[in-house]
Amino acid sequence: MENTRMYADSATAVPSPTPLPTDDPAPPGAAPASSRRRLLWHLGEMALAMVAGMLLLGPLWELAGTALGVGESLARPEVAALVMATNMTVGMTVAMRYRAHRWHAVGEMAAAMYVPFLLLFVPFRVGLIDADALLLGGHLLMIPAMVLVALRHRHQPSAPVRRHRVVVALAHRWPAVLALLLTVDMWVDPSVLSPWTMLVLPGGYLVIGMARRTLGGRGVLAAQLVGLAVWVALTVGAVLAGGRTADWLVAFGWLAHAGWDVAHHRNRRVVPRSYAEFCVVLDVALAAVMVLAILTTDA
Template sequence: MNRTRMYADTAPVVPSAGSVPTGQPGPPVPAATGGGRGWWWHLGEMALAMLVGMLLLGPLWDAAGTLLGVGATLGRPEVAALVMATNMTIGMTVWMRYRAHHWRGVVEMAAAMYVPFLLLVVPYRAGLLDGDGLLLGGHLLMVPAMVLVAVRHRHETPALVRRHPAVLALARRWPTGLALLMTVDVWVDPRVLSAWTMLVLPAGYLLIGVARRTLRGPGVLATQLAGLAAWLTLTLVAVAAGGRTAAWLVALGWLAHAGWDLVQHRTARVVPRGYTEWCGVLDVALAGSMILAILSTGG
């Protein structure tokens, strides 16, 4: 009996929504595997998980370095490279286990994070490579290493991973988590964005609509173009007004776009609901930080 047949015979049936008692571990859920588009999507998820690991853990290393007085040591290129590899590995490990990858694949992918930097530490210490070369070279070598590991395990039978309902609930809200993560810095250092950034808001919908060919429905393109015209007008008014008035117009423009996201989220005609959720939370967070920056200046 091959491994795929064995898995099919022993894997439990996934119950319907609401059949898992609250607070109890959910059923083992296999990961989505395969080649082609799903394989590339998996690599994209991995890259995003690594980025999240760096964004979340990087500030913690900085704080620990300051507290323990080892900031200079952590700033050395070879140490910084290994710290970065650690941050990426932690983010990648959490996501791979959530996606039901076996530990052997996780370990090999972790090696793909560390080995390129470890190989380049030798020429760096010998003076044949500078710090920038060490970091850049490590990242360049990391890409083919990740691809090799992904290719090696592309047909692997998923592991059985029991996911708690709370974990599943958080995973379903990943666009919100990503948006909040991306706006951490603006809450630490609130500032008003340029008025021209408002043009990014409607442009995103139009570009995605073109790529997904979702602008062909009745009135869809006209609605998106009307939105572009509205935010273009608001941008030009803000540029002409300048000063505190422009700052308020920019903040309110971003906040208004959150309402646009909500409408688009309900219809899901142009962009995926994950995008509208991410965009709406991002808009509210940035608008809130800009309002805070305006109020804190007092003038």
């Protein structure tokens, strides 16, 4: 779909300039590479928005179900499927409207969330499939449905839209917002992560650095290996110590890695800045959750 780029300090929509014709047009019947990239980018955004909707709204449904005494009803497979579709639709709607897609396109994409589950209710109710097949099948059918809707509207002009500066600022900080959404469920039931999770912290930088070929600078690889050694030592120490000492070491390890993220965000080396921003917020939030769990748990 065609998107409209907005200036942050403007009260009205400002469309992107019309692209100039190229000297090397795409072959007849083939979509231009830029069009395919926009389509894939749009589908990727939809997937992230759907995940964000589930992460943010899922715990709220659980709290509401417990408070209202309808937790068992919400756990029924048919209801759980519709709740999940609703959570994904909310996230998708916010993302599509921010990108200036028109309401009828949003409505069709919402139908792509619900219709697959509704179609599978019949075989589920007559006993041909179980609850796991209902949820898995609904998600699998959802993928081609989303692609069809995206293809149908890929050339549609964007709708005029007005965005508040706060909304634009939040959109620009999407890595931080996504990181906070990932920790929503943990704040409801705080716990301490396994010491082995600390190995993910330096490992992620090494894997991304090798994939992006950004470990070749002077001292870059050495710094990453030193970081790996430090967090391996913390992990081994926590495993050997056990108990409350291990909990504090794990919380400290995640919090210390936030400083590592800040350094990489500032020097723009090894990983993209968006990844470093995501990691620093996630690391601090998880460390805070673990400290809360330690302080609220009896020794």
